[in-house]
Amino acid sequence: MSVALALLRRDVARMLGSSRRGATLLPLLFFIAVAMLFPFAVGPAPELLARTGGGVIWVAALLAAILPLDRLLASDVEQGFFDQLALRGVAEELVVAVRLLAHWLSFGPPLMLATLPAAALLGLDRATLRTVELGLLAGTPGLAAVGLIIAALTVGMRGGAALSGLLLIPLAVPLLVFGAGALSTGGNAGIALTGAISLLLVAIAPFAGGMAIRAAREG
Amino acid sequence: MEPARLLATDLACRRGERLLFRGLSFELQPGEALQVVGPNGTGKSSLLRILAGLLRPLSGSVDRPADIALLDERLPLDGDLPLGRALAFWERIDGGGYGVEATARLGLDAMMDVPVRYLSTGQRKRAAILLSNARAAPLWLLDEPLNGLDGQAAADFQGHLAAYLAGGGMAVIASHQPFDVPALKRLVLADYAV
Structure with missing residues (x-):
């Protein structure tokens, strides 16, 4: 337990810490920038923005989730953190599970907060905003899990960053279909399905990530 | 209490397409040290990673203590x-x-x-x-431990290593530099090259 706390403390400090403030803010600024630029690109017609705005927020959230992937695990593997932890009997699965929590904390809640100004910029009504926020709450853990699995699989690969972006897109489609789909159906069923996919991905991620990191040692 | 010793049996190591060494066996008792020597690229670091359990050998087995310290070129x-x-x-x-x-x-x-x-x-x-x-840890795996150290620090490190061995520790050292510690065995990796 104390090992998990020590890992979480380092991960959270690394992702939200003052030394990397720019890197932490980048996905958020990107997200807000998309919401700001979209009305300029498609025109300011309120009914068009209200109809498409929720989907735009989802796409922006998905793309923002790609940004932190390249340094999520690769630098720790290169520097030997995982090897030294393994020698101390700390399972890769535990390290990855803690990293998943820290990764989600670093972009999930901030994106949900940033959705408030983004919704105002796109002129979303209250009901749509609620569906988007609930959908993001259900979907961002899944996005974090997919991102982490991909980061683990591309560890030690040159040009892994570009590859992770490409790999995330198809794997995130189910989350997007149900999460953003809840906007047009207006029901909670889509959000529930998004949550179910997220739970599945979150449950798989530590084991898949741990195996991928162990496999990378042989490479 | 498990036996505090290091026993490597018939190890073989392949990196990519190359078979680096095979038929490598040795035993280390508490208080003993083993220096692994060989030209670059003969598999010294790979051997240490196999001994640490971080790399699977192509064949053979390692009986190792539960707690191992590994020193390599990286700083986590x-x-x-x-x-x-x-x-x-x-x-x-x-x-x-x-x-x-x-x-x-x-x-x-x-x-x-x-x-x-x-x-x-x-x-x-x-x-x-x-x-x-x-x-x-009862076993130290040291990959080029003296690299980058000045003369005084290198001497201090060897003194510390000798004290650790005298206290019942074991060490496997991959290095080109001569080591001045008691009970030091040598393993020439080229003898096991394919």
């Missing part, structure tokens, strides 16, 4: 953090501080406020030595 500390805070992470993982004495012996006590990325090569090596060897 966050570059942005001051040395003291970066070390604090590992102290929490290891469940106890490394102590003023160990840090002072390596000459790191004055560097605690300096960010890790500003450390010199020798200071980074000292920090890596502190990280891997401050724990009471």
Whole structure:
């Protein structure tokens, strides 16, 4: 337990810490920038923005989730953190599970907060905003899990960053279909399905990530 | 209590398409050290990683103690953090501080406020030595431990290693430099090359 706390403390400090403030803010600024630029690109017609705005927020959230992937695990593997932890009997699965929590904390809640100004910029009504926020709450853990699995699989690969972006897109489609789909159906069923996919991905991620990191040692 | 010894049986190692060595067996008892010598690329580091359990051998088996310290060319500390805070992470993982004495012996006590990325090569090596060897692991795997150390620090390290061996520790050292510690065996990796 104390090992998990020590890992979480380092991960959270690394992702939200003052030394990397720019890197932490980048996905958020990107997200807000998309919401700001979209009305300029498609025109300011309120009914068009209200109809498409929720989907735009989802796409922006998905793309923002790609940004932190390249340094999520690769630098720790290169520097030997995982090897030294393994020698101390700390399972890769535990390290990855803690990293998943820290990764989600670093972009999930901030994106949900940033959705408030983004919704105002796109002129979303209250009901749509609620569906988007609930959908993001259900979907961002899944996005974090997919991102982490991909980061683990591309560890030690040159040009892994570009590859992770490409790999995330198809794997995130189910989350997007149900999460953003809840906007047009207006029901909670889509959000529930998004949550179910997220739970599945979150449950798989530590084991898949741990195996991928162990496999990378042989490479 | 498990037997505190290191027993390697008929190890073979393949990296990519190349078979680096095969038929390698040795045994190490408490208090003994083994120096692995061989030209670059003959598999010294791979052998150490196999002994550590981080790399699977192509064939053969290793009977190792549960707790192992590995010192290699990498330094698992966050570059942005001051040395003291970066070390604090590992102290929490290891469940106890490394102590003023160990840090002072390596000459790191004055560097605690300096960010890790500003450390010199020798200071980074000292920090890596502190990280891997401050724990009471019964086996040390040392990959080029003297690289980057000045003459005095290298002599100090050898003295510390001799004291560790005298206290019942075991060590496997991959290095070209001569080591002056008692009960040192030599393993020439080229003898097992394919």
